[in-house]
Amino acid sequence: MNSLPVQLVLLIVWLGLGAYGTFMLLQKGYRVNSLKSLAYYVAPVVAILYLIINQIQPLNASWPGNLPGVVINIALGIILLIVSPALLIAAFLVPTQKNLDVSARALQRDAFVRMRSRILLIGAIFLALMMPLLALSLFRTAAPSELRYDSVISVMINGLLSGSLFALIALGYTLVYGIIELINFAHGDVFMMGSLVGFTVINIMLGTQSGRPVKAGTPLFMVILAIVLALIISMVFCGFLNYLINRIAYKRLRNAPRLAPLISAIGVSFILQNIGLYLISSAPQGYPVMFPNATRVANTDVVSDILDNHDSLITIPVTGILVIVGVSILLLGLSYLINQTKTGKAMRAVAQNREAAALMGISIERTISFAFIIGGALAGAAGVIYGVYQVQGTVRYDLGFQNGLFAFTAAVLGGIGNVNGAVLGGLFIGLIYSLSQSSFFGLSASFLDLSIWAPVAVFGVLVLVMIFRPTGILGENVQEKV
Amino acid sequence: MAQVKINPAAQAGAPKGSRPFNRANLDRNKIILWLVLAIVLLILPFASKPFFELFGPTVFSSTVSAVNSTLLFVLLALGLNIVVGYAGLLDLGYAAFFAIGAYTMGFLTARGSKLFDLLHTNPLTEVLTNFWVALILSFLMAALFGVLLGAPTLGLRGDYLAIVTLGFGEIVPITINNLTQVTGGDTGLSGLTQPDLFGYQFSASSLEGWYLVTLLVVFFSIFMIRRLVNSRIGRAWMAMREDEIAAAAMGINLVKTKLLAFGLGASFAGFSGAIFANSLGSANPSQFKFDVSVLILSMIILGGMGNLWGVIAGAVVLSMSDRYIIPFLTEQVRHFADSIQLQTSIVNGTRVTEPSAIKDILTNVGTNSRLLIFGVILVVMMLVRPEGLFPNSRRKMELRAAPADDPQALIPTDPMTQADEFRSINYNPSDVTDQSGNPDGDKDIKA
Numbered sequence: 058m059n060s061l062p063v064q065l066v067l068l069i070v071w072l073g074l075g076a077y078g079t080f081m082l083l084q085k086g087y088r089v090n091s092l093k094s095l096a097y098y099v100a101p102v103v104a105i106l107y108l109i110i111n112q113i114q115p116l117n118a119s120w121p122g123n124l125p126g127v128v129i130n131i132a133l134g135i136i137l138l139i140v141s142p143a144l145l146i147a148a149f150l151v152p153t154q155k156n157l158d159v160s161a162r163a164l165q166r167d168a169f170v171r172m173r174s175r176i177l178l179i180g181a182i183f184l185a186l187m188m189p190l191l192a193l194s195l196f197r198t199a200a201p202s203e204l205r206y207d208s209v210i211s212v213m214i215n216g217l218l219s220g221s222l223f224a225l226i227a228l229g230y231t232l233v234y235g236i237i238e239l240i241n242f243a244h245g246d247v248f249m250m251g252s253l254v255g256f257t258v259i260n261i262m263l264g265t266q267s268g269r270p271v272k273a274g275t276p277l278f279m280v281i282l283a284i285v286l287a288l289i290i291s292m293v294f295c296g297f298l299n300y301l302i303n304r305i306a307y308k309r310l311r312n313a314p315r316l317a318p319l320i321s322a323i324g325v326s327f328i329l330q331n332i333g334l335y336l337i338s339s340a341p342q343g344y345p346v347m348f349p350n351a352t353r354v355a356n357t358d359v360v361s362d363i364l365d366n367h368d369s370l371i372t373i374p375v376t377g378i379l380v381i382v383g384v385s386i387l388l389l390g391l392s393y394l395i396n397q398t399k400t401g402k403a404m405r406a407v408a409q410n411r412e413a414a415a416l417m418g419i420s421i422e423r424t425i426s427f428a429f430i431i432g433g434a435l436a437g438a439a440g441v442i443y444g445v446y447q448v449q450g451t452v453r454y455d456l457g458f459q460n461g462l463f464a465f466t467a468a469v470l471g472g473i474g475n476v477n478g479a480v481l482g483g484l485f486i487g488l489i490y491s492l493s494q495s496s497f498f499g500l501s502a503s504f505l506d507l508s509i510w511a512p513v514a515v516f517g518v519l520v521l522v523m524i525f526r527p528t529g530i531l532g533e534n535v536q537e538k539v
Numbered sequence: 540m541a542q543v544k545i546n547p548a549a550q551a552g553a554p555k556g557s558r559p560f561n562r563a564n565l566d567r568n569k570i571i572l573w574l575v576l577a578i579v580l581l582i583l584p585f586a587s588k589p590f591f592e593l594f595g596p597t598v599f600s601s602t603v604s605a606v607n608s609t610l611l612f613v614l615l616a617l618g619l620n621i622v623v624g625y626a627g628l629l630d631l632g633y634a635a636f637f638a639i640g641a642y643t644m645g646f647l648t649a650r651g652s653k654l655f656d657l658l659h660t661n662p663l664t665e666v667l668t669n670f671w672v673a674l675i676l677s678f679l680m681a682a683l684f685g686v687l688l689g690a691p692t693l694g695l696r697g698d699y700l701a702i703v704t705l706g707f708g709e710i711v712p713i714t715i716n717n718l719t720q721v722t723g724g725d726t727g728l729s730g731l732t733q734p735d736l737f738g739y740q741f742s743a744s745s746l747e748g749w750y751l752v753t754l755l756v757v758f759f760s761i762f763m764i765r766r767l768v769n770s771r772i773g774r775a776w777m778a779m780r781e782d783e784i785a786a787a788a789m790g791i792n793l794v795k796t797k798l799l800a801f802g803l804g805a806s807f808a809g810f811s812g813a814i815f816a817n818s819l820g821s822a823n824p825s826q827f828k829f830d831v832s833v834l835i836l837s838m839i840i841l842g843g844m845g846n847l848w849g850v851i852a853g854a855v856v857l858s859m860s861d862r863y864i865i866p867f868l869t870e871q872v873r874h875f876a877d878s879i880q881l882q883t884s885i886v887n888g889t890r891v892t893e894p895s896a897i898k899d900i901l902t903n904v905g906t907n908s909r910l911l912i913f914g915v916i917l918v919v920m921m922l923v924r925p926e927g928l929f930p931n932s933r934r935k936m937e938l939r940a941a942p943a944d945d946p947q948a949l950i951p952t953d954p955m956t957q958a959d960e961f962r963s964i965n966y967n968p969s970d971v972t973d974q975s976g977n978p979d980g981d982k983d984i985k986a
Contacts, residue, residue, distance in 0.1 A: 240698055306918050310925070315697060316629065317925045320840055323833055324917025331911035335903055458829070462709065469702060509717045513710050520706040524691045527699050 212491050218377050218446065220487015221384040225439035226464030227471070227479040228391065229299075229432030235408040235474035236428050238315070242322040243302055245461015246329035247433050249454065251295040251440025253333060255287035256344055256452050259445075262286060265345035280347045284379065284445060291437035299433025300426055308422070326457070333454035342452040344444040348375045376446045383442050387435060388480065395476060400427055408474065459512065463490065466519040472529030482529065490515055580754055584747045603746040605862035607818065609855055610753040611811045616838040616854035617760050617847070618807025623836070624845035625773060626800035627780030628692075629701040632708020633835055635688070636681045636805035638715060638827035640812025643680040645728035645822040647673040652728060653721075670734030670741075674813050681809020682802040689801030693794055696783070708832050716824040727823035731816060742820075749818045756810055764847060767803070776800055777845075834861070837917055843927030852929055857916075865909055872905035 226248050233241045262283035263271050271280060306325050310318040395401035406414040407424045415421050443460075444451050467486040471478025493514035522529060584603055591599035615637060622630045646654045647668055658664040667673065692703045715722050722728065733741040741748050767773050775796045778786040787793050816822040834857065842853020879898045883890050920927070 238698070240701070306922070309922055313921075313925055316840075317921050319629075319698075319701070320836070321918050321921040323837075324914040324921065327833075327910040327914030327917065329914075331907060331909075331914065334907040334910070338903075339907070462705075465702075466706075509713075513713050513717070516706040516709045516713075520691070520703050520710070523695065523699055523703045523706070527695060 212494075213488060214377070216488040216491025217484055218380045218487070219491065220467075220484040221380060221480075222439050222443050222446070222483075223460070223464045223467045223486050224480040224483025225384060225387060225435045225442075226460065227467040227483045228476065229436045230465050230468040231471070231473055231476060231479040232404075232428045232432045234468070235476075236404065236411075236425055237307075237311070237318075238474075239307065239318050239322065240465070241432075242319070242461070243306075243325035243329060244299075244432065244436060245457030245459075245464065246326045246333070247295050247299050247302070247457070248436040248440045248443075248460060248464075249333055249452075249457035250298060250329060251291040251437030252444045252452050252456060253336060253440070254291040254294050254437065255441030255444055256337075256342060258287040258290050259283045259344060259347075263345060263347075270346040284347070284441070288383070288438055288441045291441045292434040293437075295437025295440070296430040296434035299429040299436070303426060303429040330454050330457070333456075337452060337454060339454060344447075344451065347445065380442055380446050383438065387438055391431070391435070391476070394431070400424070404428055463515055466515055469519060470522050470529055475529065478529055486515060486518070489518060577758065581751065584750050600744075600746055602863070603750055605859060607746060607749050607753055608815075608862055609858040610750070610757050611815050612835065612838060612858040613757055613851050613854040614753070614760060614807050614811040614814075615835045616842070616850050617757075617764055618804045618811070619835050620804075620839045620844065620847070620850045621764065621767075621776070621807070622800050622804035624839055624850065625768060625780065626776040626797065626804075628797065628800060629697070629704070630801075630804070631701045631705040631829075631832055631836070632688075632711070633704075633804075633808060634827045634829070634831035635708045635711035636685055636808035637812040637815070637831065638711055638822075638824070639684045639805075640677040640681045640809030641816035641822040641827070642715060642722060642728070642812075643677040643809070644670075644673050644813035644816045645722075645731060647676060648732040648817065649728040649822075650730040650732060651723070655732075668732065670732070670817060673817075674810065677813035678806050678809045681812065682806035685802040685805025686798050689798055689805075693797055705829075705832075708829060712824045712827045715827075722824070725824060727821055728816075729821040731820050731822075733817060733820065741818075749814070753814055753818075756814065760807060760810070761847065761851075768847070772796070772799060834913070837913065839927075841916065841920055841927055843930040846927070846929055849927055849929030853927065856928075857913075860912070861909070865912055869905045869908055872901055872908075876901035876905055 226244065229244045229247070230241060233239055233244070259265070263275060263280065265271050302325050306321045307318045310321060393401075395404060403414070403419045403424045404427065406417065406419055407421055411421060414424075463486055464483065467482035468479045469482070470485055471480070471482030490511050494511040584606075588599055591602055615633070618636075619630065619633045622628050622633070646652050647658070648670060649655055655668055658667050667676065688704075688707045692700050695703060716725055718724075735741065736748075739745075739748060741752075768776075775786065775791045778789065778791060779793060779796055783793060786796075815826075835854075838853040838857045839850045840853070841857055842851065843849025876898050879901070885891070
């Protein structure tokens with residue numbers, strides 16, 4: 058599998074798609090339908106696959122002697138790691154409104170310029186994040202393992218993977234906020250309930266117990282079926298749960314001051330946490346270990362095993378593939394739903410101007426309920442994917458609290474109320490969390506152990522964004538009403 | 540001790556009787572009421588001890604410790620009420636200031652801390668390690684942090700402000716937890732030097748002593764807040780809460796007013812945290828998490844935001860339920876669960892206990908129901924009575940928005956609920972209609 062033709066084909070596919078995406082972006086700006094968005098999204102996925110398969114073998118074998126090889130690989134890494142997320146982001150960043158007035162062409166051009174500057178900004182941030190790490194890894198001759206180039210990549214990929222889960226949760230926050238301007242504090246706990254439902258379904262299907270590997274001889278088909286079924290049941294359950302929450306706790310408070318539904322949301326969050334506590338007590342539970350090399354404990358890498366290359370430090374659990382596939386499908390589905398369907402159009406209309414939408418015959422309450430259902434379903438899916446991805450000791454009754462806050466930070470970072478922003482913010486938060494958790498800078502003395510400061514880094518980002526750019530990266534400037 | 544504080548409280552209001560909103564302080568009946576209340580509260584623990592001991596040896600001490608923590612929560616609720624209730628700045632990270640007060644007290648008086656060693660060895664600075672001095676310093680430190688953390692948020696309103704304060708509220712305990720070398724990490728500080736007053740040595744078990752100290756501080760705080768709210772500053776806060784732009788146009792310095800609200804609000808948490816840490820003899824970062832912030836916020840919402848007595852009532856109700864009623868009820872459930880006899884049967888010669896689902900469920904409910912009860916209280920309160928149990932009359936008008944074309948509906952019928960309201964004196968129905976009956980008014984959080 059690690060042969061030259063495979064690599065070449067993948068590289069060509071990636072370059073072709075990437076070039077096509079860039080070309081489309083530069084040419085037309087925003088007249089992008091979901092098929093082309095798909096192209097943009099496929100490019101980075103292929104890139105990541107290429108990266109995994111390529112493995113950068115010669116580099117590790119001859120560190121630090123092989124300087125040209127190092128430079129080439131680092132350059133390749135930078136391209137992959139910056140261009141791929143940038144393309145990914147661009148795919149979601151591009152406004153996909155179809156029926157723009159022709160006379161608004163000047164406006165479009167402005168929007169295009171703004172968008173391009175945003176892409177540049179994002180690229181610059183990625184570069185700024187990457188460069189010190191790469192410089193360090195170059196200049197340290199006796200590079201400790203955590204400073205090695207492939208280790209950096211590994212951490213970043215894992216950051217993007219968990220970031221895409223934050224993005225799924227953040228979407229629920231942002232959909233609801235965009236329409237009724239409510240910070241739905243209970244959303245993180247809906248995610249927790251989703252994780253719990255998936256846990257139960259998978260355990261029943263496979264006859265497993267918390268944190269144990271599946272029984273020997275269980276067919277792979279059965280495992281995948283269990284995961285898919287858990288995903289579906291959890292999505293339906295959480296969508297319904299979120300609908301009920303809206304119906305019971307928020308609907309009557311539509312015209313109350315903002316504080317009332319906020320407090321109500323905190324109350325619902327407490328109730329859900331306690332239900333979780335009833336169901337699984339306070340001890341952490343874990344999804345069963347479903348794939349042989351998926352455990353994090355041994356820091357194994359299924360791809361390395363396949364390729365028989367144990368020198369690589371790139372560790373991606375095989376469940377990462379589930380994250381990529383699951384999140385891609387869900388995001389594309391959401392993109393289709395919001396941009397192509399009538400309900401999605403109604404959602405956008407209600408978000409823009411509730412009164413006008415009501416005058417056009419849109420049922421406001423139905424649209425709000427729909428946003429809650431979609432948000433809940435995404436959170437439920439995120440709960441199951443999170444559980445399968447993280448495996449060890451992840452299902453806890455307070456799982457939703459910190460993850461919910463991180464996802465909320467992501468939504469705020471991207472610009473709350475902005476769907477593309479939520480995805481972008483989620484990826485950013487995942488990266489920030491993952492990078493600040495690992496000890497790249499050798500600062501692992503007890504006083505400056507970076508891993509314990511990771512939440513502070515995320516909340517620090519939250520505070521800084523709120524203070525300096527409250528509308529987030531992609532948020533529009535809202536005029537203050539007097 | 541407390542009536543010494545209360546008397547000047549009432550008298551100090553007398554010379555300013557020409558101002559209409561201080562008229563209440565002239566009322567002789569009110570002074571008597573205050574005195575009686577103070578005396579009753581002061582002697583209550585001593586008088587009621589024999590009564591409580593009828594029920595069992597530990598009932599008295601558990602009651603007093605519940606009352607003590609209630610008093611601390613009253614202090615916290617009073618402080619948060621300044622920020623949220625009067626100034627209208629939604630703060631979701633108030634426990635951070637509670638932590639700062641507790642840790643300032645800890646640094647100054649804990650025998651293990653480096654600061655204590657440094658200060659204690661020098662005769663000039665030794666006084667700083669005295670409890671009473673450290674209490675004032677905790678107050679000042681919390682106020683300083685209130686201003687420091689409030690300053691970056693000056694430009695923010697509504698939800699955004701809530702989010703930033705939430706961020707600070709998460710950052711502070713995590714930071715305290717992580718700075719292991721300074722704060723002792725998650726084990727926290729312990730061995731705080733406890734005060735000694737007129738030969739009475741305080742300790743973690745001297746519950747009546749702590750009761751009196753806390754009560755004194757609570758009385759002082761109530762006095763201070765009553766004076767503040769009826770002053771220029773208090774009216775500036777309320778004006779700012781109603782409409783920032785209009786308040787600025789009226790010549791209110793928004794920066795100063797907001798920072799004052801943050802600083803003063805935080806300082807009460809500093810008091811509370813300092814007493815909390817010293818009465819326990821230790822401080823631990825897990826005591827200052829988000830749920831504490833939410834608990835305090837729930838208290839002021841339950842009681843009635845912006846109304847001093849409502850807030851105190853809310854704090855008493857929630858804190859007593861948290862410390863006393865809920866544990867009592869859940870314990871009864873657990874006892875009941877324990878009393879269920881498990882059926883046993885003999886299978887193949889060995890005795891097998893059959894599992895009982897009801898017993899398991901009851902044990903579970905009896906063990907973990909605290910959050911559920913709080914959640915239900917919050918949701919039901921918001922749905923049924925969003926203005927709180929004892930609402931501030933103005934807030935009640937806002938929340939029970941009457942049709943704009945019926946100004947009479949907005950006039951509160953019960954004059955007693957307006958005691959704290961300056962507006963209730965020269966009050967003009969059309970004015971009120973403009974404030975709250977306007978459907979196009981801004982949707983910002985109004986506290």
